[in-house]
Amino acid sequence: xxxxxxxxxxxxxxxxxxxxxxxxxxxxxxxxxxxxxxxxxxxxxxxxxxxxxxxxxxxxxxxxxxxxxxxxxxxxxxxxxxxxxxxxxxxxxxxxxxxxxxxxxxxxxxxxxxxxxxxxxxxxxxxxxxxxxxxxxxxxxxxxxxxxxxxxxxxxxxxxxxxxxxxxxxxxxxxxxxxxxxxxxxxxxxxxxxxxxxxxxxxxxxxxxxxxxxxxxxxxxxxxxxxxxxxxxxxxxxxxxxxxxxxxxxxxxxxxxxxxxxxxxxxxxxxxxxxxxxxxxxxxxxxxxxxxxxxxxxxxxxxxxxxxxxxxxxxxxxxxxxxxxxxxxxxxxxxxxxxxxxxxxxxxx
Amino acid sequence: xxxxxxxxxxxxxxxxxxxxxxxxxxxxxxxxxxxxxxxxxxxxxxxxxxxxxxxxxxxxxxxxxxxxxxxxxxxxxxxxxxxxxxxxxxxxxxxxxxxxxxxxxxxxxxxxxxxxxxxxxxxxxxxxxxxxxxxxxxxxxxxxxxxxxxxxxxxxxxxxxxxxxxxxxxxxxxxxxxxxxxxxxxxxxxxxxxxxxxxxxxxxxxxxxxxxxxxxxxxxxxxxxxxxxxxxxxxxxxxxxxxxxxxxxxxxxxxxxxxxxxxxxxxxxxxxxxxxxxxxxxxxxxxxxxxxxxxxxxxxxxxxxxxxxxxxxxxxxxxxxxxxxxxxxxxxxxxxxxxxxxxxxxxxx
Numbered sequence: 001x002x003x004x005x006x007x008x009x010x011x012x013x014x015x016x017x018x019x020x021x022x023x024x025x026x027x028x029x030x031x032x033x034x035x036x037x038x039x040x041x042x043x044x045x046x047x048x049x050x051x052x053x054x055x056x057x058x059x060x061x062x063x064x065x066x067x068x069x070x071x072x073x074x075x076x077x078x079x080x081x082x083x084x085x086x087x088x089x090x091x092x093x094x095x096x097x098x099x100x101x102x103x104x105x106x107x108x109x110x111x112x113x114x115x116x117x118x119x120x121x122x123x124x125x126x127x128x129x130x131x132x133x134x135x136x137x138x139x140x141x142x143x144x145x146x147x148x149x150x151x152x153x154x155x156x157x158x159x160x161x162x163x164x165x166x167x168x169x170x171x172x173x174x175x176x177x178x179x180x181x182x183x184x185x186x187x188x189x190x191x192x193x194x195x196x197x198x199x200x201x202x203x204x205x206x207x208x209x210x211x212x213x214x215x216x217x218x219x220x221x222x223x224x225x226x227x228x229x230x231x232x233x234x235x236x237x238x239x240x241x242x243x244x245x246x247x248x249x250x251x252x253x254x255x256x257x258x259x260x261x262x263x264x265x266x267x268x269x270x271x272x273x274x275x276x277x278x279x280x281x282x283x284x285x286x287x288x289x290x291x292x293x294x295x296x297x298x299x300x301x302x303x304x305x306x307x308x309x310x311x312x313x314x315x316x317x318x319x320x321x322x323x324x325x326x327x328x329x330x331x332x333x334x335x336x337x338x339x340x341x342x343x344x345x346x347x348x349x
Numbered sequence: 350x351x352x353x354x355x356x357x358x359x360x361x362x363x364x365x366x367x368x369x370x371x372x373x374x375x376x377x378x379x380x381x382x383x384x385x386x387x388x389x390x391x392x393x394x395x396x397x398x399x400x401x402x403x404x405x406x407x408x409x410x411x412x413x414x415x416x417x418x419x420x421x422x423x424x425x426x427x428x429x430x431x432x433x434x435x436x437x438x439x440x441x442x443x444x445x446x447x448x449x450x451x452x453x454x455x456x457x458x459x460x461x462x463x464x465x466x467x468x469x470x471x472x473x474x475x476x477x478x479x480x481x482x483x484x485x486x487x488x489x490x491x492x493x494x495x496x497x498x499x500x501x502x503x504x505x506x507x508x509x510x511x512x513x514x515x516x517x518x519x520x521x522x523x524x525x526x527x528x529x530x531x532x533x534x535x536x537x538x539x540x541x542x543x544x545x546x547x548x549x550x551x552x553x554x555x556x557x558x559x560x561x562x563x564x565x566x567x568x569x570x571x572x573x574x575x576x577x578x579x580x581x582x583x584x585x586x587x588x589x590x591x592x593x594x595x596x597x598x599x600x601x602x603x604x605x606x607x608x609x610x611x612x613x614x615x616x617x618x619x620x621x622x623x624x625x626x627x628x629x630x631x632x633x634x635x636x637x638x639x640x641x642x643x644x645x646x647x648x649x650x651x652x653x654x655x656x657x658x659x660x661x662x663x664x665x666x667x668x669x670x671x672x673x674x675x676x677x678x679x680x681x682x683x684x685x686x687x688x689x690x691x692x693x694x695x696x697x698x
Contacts, residue, residue, distance in 0.1 A: 131404055
């Protein structure tokens with residue numbers, strides 16, 4: 001991707017410093033950011049609000065593969081997965097810190113592209129980059145992001161407050177990021193076998209983008225606010241629908257009935273899953289990385305949401321003793337189980 | 350260090366999850382921590398205060414060497430280097446998040462020891478662990494810490510507010526962490542050549558501990574408060590005295606006179622530097638990782654500090670045009686230059 005003759009070695013930045021170089025053009029926008037990068041710590045003002053904090057680390061070879069991940073997309077995604085955690089609390093993200101570890105194999109231009117993606121995401125979601133740490137890495141690329149946000153205490157929505165009878169809702173559609181990943185992995189193998197064959201991703205833009213460039217659902221949080229709907233519980237879908245529904249049930253000490261036929265799956269996701277001999281429902285339940293919002297609402301709010309094309313009502317909360325059930329299209333009742341894409345990864349977010 | 354027969358593989362924790370296992374006994378102590386680990390984000394209350402945030406990442410092979418770094422010390426140090434950044438703002442740290450990347454080569458017991466060190470530091474400094482992310486790593490051990498703190502706005506001390514005539518002060522002594530590192534590196538080489546030879550660190554506890562288990566200078570911040578001394582500028586010594594003095598001068602647009610004979614160096618540091626044919630003053634100026642506080646005060650505050658054994662007055666601030674000068678013991682005047690231990694590393698903190 002980067003021609004060595006035209007690139008700049010990171011080691012040659014000298015005392016000017018990589019982080020100075022990458023952050024010199026930052027414009028702070030949040031009124032709560034009193035001091036950004038440039039001192040021992042940033043100084044922020046959350047007067048009158050509660051402060052939210054969440055953090056996520058992305059590691060090369062575990063969370064991303066540079067064989068098919070553009071640096072700019074990667075920077076964008078690193079921010080989105082963190083913003084998503086703040087929206088999942090029904091709050092507004094306001095600042096991020098970004099620490100990166102970079103091996104000297106990367107040219108400066110690659111890291112600049114990474115930061116371009118970070119800045120595009122910050123700009124679009126109106127958050128300030130206020131701190132970070134840049135270090136050499138002996139291994140691969142490491143990106144650690146921490147996000148801060150704010151909310152009125154009464155507006156904050158936790159995972160453990162779902163009530164019996166509440167409706168289970170999810171935004172957007174599910175399984176796309178996972179099937180997009182299958183596609184990218186396949187084309188990578190084809191390329192490794194024969195570098196002259198161009199990747200065949202034609203017509204698959206949507207699911208490839210779901211994997212490489214997810215969007216945190218700021219719009220859904222704003223929509224709910226505009227409708228005066230406060231979810232009774234909320235979580236973002238990072239590890240797969242099943243895992244997230246179970247988090248809400250376990251932490252709320254409740255059960256659920258989830259209806260397979262109601263789970264929103266895009267036709268392209270469906271078709272691609274079939275191409276790979278995968279069950280599209282399993283992709284939605286266990287695929288992860290969709291960064292949609294899963295939330296529960298009171299039945300009284302049903303009419304406000306029922307006709308919105310981007311919100312699906314997929315089940316309801318029951319008493320704990322009724323169990324956590326998936327009702328299949330054929331009407332069979334199965335116990336809902338989590339099978340995340342990476343059992344070892346287990347984050348707060 | 351860990352006998353494989355008695356250890357537990359990280360991969361076998363199953364859906365219980367590594368982070369749950371490591372954080373299940375947390376007791377929150379800060380009244381401002383409304384919700385800690387267990388949701389998409391932690392919820393904090395900074396009512397009436399400004400919020401400080403800083404972040405630092407430690408990478409195996411770059412910032413630490415597991416050949417001679419006990420996991421417990423490493424966890425402790427990862428917290429201290431972050432707390433130090435908040436104290437350097439004259440503020441009080443209150444919460445941390447910790448993300449780790451761990452390769453499966455580590456037994457669970459190693460990671461538990463790492464967290465023991467983290468918890469000991471949190472307990473001692475009264476900060477809550479409120480979030481984090483745990484992931485598999487294909488490479489080595491990665492630790493990313495973000496710290497939050499608070500202060501009244503009027504108490505916050507920046508780097509860019511030193512005034513002409515202010516006295517330059519530093520806590521503790523300098524160069525110890527660097528000479529301790531030289532010692533540990535030498536004993537590692539001896540061990541690699543002949544594993545039957547035990548490391549010879551006798552009588553060197555102080556400088557070894559300076560390297561492996563630094564302490565953030567909470568006591569100095571409290572002392573200054575008790576004396577009603579607000580520094581005019583402050584920074585912590587992470588990259589070496591010269592680098593930090595230059596940060597204050599550059600950001601304040603001032604010059605300085607720094608007196609070599611006033612730079613506090615412990616006798617053990619001095620002696621060990623000489624053993625390695627190193628100039629002790631260079632170790633203090635460029636060694637880094639001492640995590641002492643460098644600050645400037647008004648001359649009117651001189652009498653309050655002058656007799657304290659743990660604070661040294663090492664120079665004064667001048668107008669910018671006078672330059673940044675190091676006056677040697679022989680009376681020669683040199684331009685002060687930064688030669689940090691790792692030119693590529695350049696952090697906010």
